[in-house]
Every structure is written in structure tokens, then in C-alpha cells.
Amino acid sequence: MSVIDQAAKRLQELQRAGVDLPARDDVTDALPTPEAMVRALESRETAPPHSPSDLSMPQRIEAEVASQVKPTVRSRRRIAARGTPTTRHVELDLAALTARGFISPEAPTQIADEFRVIKRPLIRNAVGKSGAAPVKNGNLIMVTSALPGEGKTFTSVNLAMSIALEFDSTVLLVDGDVAHPQLPNLLGIPSSPGLLDLLTRDDIDVGDTLIKTNVEKLTIMPAGSRHRRATELLASEQMVGLLQELGARYPDRIVIFDSPPLLATTEARVLAGHMGQILMVVSADSTARSAVQAALTTIENCEIVLMMLNKASKTEVGTYYGYY
Ligand SMILES: Nc1ncnc2c1ncn2[C@@H]1O[C@H](COP(=O)(O)OP(=O)(O)OP(=O)(O)O)[C@@H](O)[C@H]1O
Numbered sequence: 001m002s003v004i005d006q007a008a009k010r011l012q013e014l015q016r017a018g019v020d021l022p023a024r025d026d027v028t029d030a031l032p033t034p035e036a037m038v039r040a041l042e043s044r045e046t047a048p049p050h051s052p053s054d055l056s057m058p059q060r061i062e063a064e065v066a067s068q069v070k071p072t073v074r075s076r077r078r079i080a081a082r083g084t085p086t087t088r089h090v091e092l093d094l095a096a097l098t099a100r101g102f103i104s105p106e107a108p109t110q111i112a113d114e115f116r117v118i119k120r121p122l123i124r125n126a127v128g129k130s131g132a133a134p135v136k137n138g139n140l141i142m143v144t145s146a147l148p149g150e151g152k153t154f155t156s157v158n159l160a161m162s163i164a165l166e167f168d169s170t171v172l173l174v175d176g177d178v179a180h181p182q183l184p185n186l187l188g189i190p191s192s193p194g195l196l197d198l199l200t201r202d203d204i205d206v207g208d209t210l211i212k213t214n215v216e217k218l219t220i221m222p223a224g225s226r227h228r229r230a231t232e233l234l235a236s237e238q239m240v241g242l243l244q245e246l247g248a249r250y251p252d253r254i255v256i257f258d259s260p261p262l263l264a265t266t267e268a269r270v271l272a273g274h275m276g277q278i279l280m281v282v283s284a285d286s287t288a289r290s291a292v293q294a295a296l297t298t299i300e301n302c303e304i305v306l307m308m309l310n311k312a313s314k315t316e317v318g319t320y321y322g323y324y
């Protein structure tokens with residue numbers, strides 16, 4: 001039975017049931033003319049393809065994320081209309097950071113010397129210094145580890161500080177540990193929009209999430225509002241676009257991502273897939289070899305993985321640093 005026959009049958013049933021129906025002309029207008037069918041088909045292309053109850057669980061998650069990820073074209077239009085972004089500024093307590101063992105402009109420390117060695121190959125891969133060809137997306141550097149507490153945040157902050165203080169390039173430190181962001185407490189950053197908000201909101205631009213600091217070349221992007229589908233957001237096309245924007249808009253800018261542990265969450269693996277370089281922190285004497293091997297397996301598709309031995313009291317080679 002055609003759609004028109006079905007509609008006519010339904011009308012007859014309603015009339016028999018005593019329902020007050022509109023005049024005949026109005027009914028004819030409501031019937032699916034070819035033009036109306038075309039209009040309906042066109043509008044379906046922008047609407048979700050199914051109601052949530054028709055979908056399997058993975059499809060439902062995908063649909064939910066798709067509905068929350070901001071549409072790129074719309075966001076560009078809105079951003080263009082918004083004008084100047086609202087970049088904030090925070091005064092880092094450099095004395096307190098120094099007291100906690102972090103690199104700061106205030107005092108030369110042993111840790112600053114160690115990070116000079118650590119950052120050298122990362123910078124070379126990122127911006128092609130010393131004649132080496134830069135690797136693809138080399139200025140996107142993720143700091144991760146196998147397990148929690150190995151020193152990822154400690155390393156991210158120190159690496160960012162070290163590069164910002166001694167290298168002629170700006171550094172963007174991104175809090176990519178979206179489920180357990182540590183940078184706000186550590187650096188005294190107020191709660192503000194960040195990475196996840198850029199993926200879900202169409203009323204903010206990258207510039208609205210950036211926090212400038214009293215270390216001239218160091219800028220911070222917080223993790224942003226928590227989201228229960230953070231992994232899917234990080235895996236989205238919007239994330240790929242955002243990273244391309246971050247990496248390509250300022251090719252001389254190094255972007256460092258403090259990240260979750262590889263074996264405890266899926267977010268870190270998703271993030272790793274987008275990065276040019278990965279710095280894997282290994283806590284000396286506490287992380288089992290099998291855990292390190294399992295973690296490396298999760299990022300084996302990543303071309304550049306560098307290992308850093310952390311919290312080592314003494315090493316035979318005199319450095320905490322090595323290649324994988
Ligand atoms: N090389 C180091 N020297 C001194 N303290 C360190 C060092 N590395 C890490 N720490 C300290 O160890 C603790 C854990 O480090 P951190 O928070 O950086 O680990 P994490 O890997 O980021 O943890 P999580 O997985 O929970 O995010 C912190 O108190 C940090 O200051």
C-alpha cells in the first residue's frame with residue numbers, strides 16, 4: 001500500500017471514529033506530495049538517522065557524541081562573528097614550584113640540567129634544528145606512562161618550563177588528562193573552559209581557552225569541563241581538526257600534552273594516535289618491565305616514542321634518558 005493510500009485509509013478511520021478533521025484542501029496539502037517528500041528527505045540528512053532506542057549501545061554512544069561534538073562549519077561561522085578571543089592570565093607561584101622541585105626561572109637546579117638533555121631530541125624532531133628533518137606533527141608531544149603516579153605531570157610541567165625558558169619558541173602545555181586534571185591544583189589555574197569544551201561547544205575558540213602566564217613563552221590550555229564520553233570526544237574528527245590547528249597554526253610552537261596512563265585508561269591511547277612524538281615516563285625501580293612492555297604495545301603504531309627514566313636515584317650511564 002502506497003503512502004497516499006495509507007493516509008487515505010487513516011483518514012477514513014478517523015472520520016468513522018468521529019474525529020473533527022480539517023477541510024479537504026488542508027488535508028490535501030498535508031499529504032506527501034513529491035516536493036514534500038524531497039523536503040523530508042533533505043531534512044533527514046541533518047537529523048539523527050535513528051531514534052536512540054533503534055540503536056545498539058556503540059551506535060548510541062556514537063550518536064550521542066556526534067550530537068555533542070560541535071559542527072565545524074557552524075563553529076567557524078560563529079567564531080568569525082565573535083571577534084577577539086578572551087585569553088586569561090595567571091601568575092604562577094614560581095617560588096613554590098621551585099620549592100617543590102620544578103624548574104623555574106628563579107634558580108638553576110639539577111633538574112633543569114637533566115631536562116636540557118631530555119628536551120634536545122624532542123625539539124630537534126619538532127622544529128628541525130641541527131639539520132634534522134622534523135617528523136610529521138613533531139611539535140605535538142604527548143607525555144605518558146604505563147601506570148598512574150610515574151611522573152607524567154611532573155615531567156610535562158618541567159619540559160614545558162624548560163623549553164619556554166631556554167628555547168626561542170612558545171610552548172603550549174595542554175592538560176590532556178581530562179578525567180583527572182592535575183594542572184589546576186599544581187599551577188593554581190582557575191576552573192575555565194578547555195580542551196573538552198572546544199570539542200563540545202560552538203561558542204568558544206582556541207583563544208578563549210588559553211591561559212597566559214608570567215613565564216612569557218608558556219601558555220596553558222586546561223582540560224575543560226568533564227565529560228562522560230571524553231574518550232569518544234578525543235577520538236572524534238573534531239579532535240583531529242583541533243590538533244591540526246594547534247600544530248599547524250604555529251609550526252614553531254611546541255605543544256605538550258600531559259596525559260593519562262596508557263594501561264589505566266583508553267583516553268591516552270586515543271590521544272597517542274594523534275601525536276608526532278611520545279615521551280614515555282618510566283618510574284625507576286617501581287614499574288614492572290611487563291607493564292612497560294604492555295604500555296608500549298598500545299602505542300606501537302606511533303613512530304617516535306622516547307623513554308625517560310624518572311625518580312631514579314642513580315643510573316649507570318649518568319643520565320635518566322634513553323631511546324626506544
Ligand atoms: N623526578 C621527580 N622528582 C621529584 N618528585 C617527583 C618526580 N617525579 C614525580 N614526582 C612526584 O611524584 C608524584 C607523582 O608525580 P605526578 O603527579 O607527576 O605523576 P603522574 O604520572 O602525573 O600521576 P597520575 O597518573 O596520577 O596523573 C608527585 O608528587 C610529583 O611531584
Ligand SMILES: [Mg+2]
Pocket residue numbers: 152153154177182258259
Ligand atoms: Mg598526572
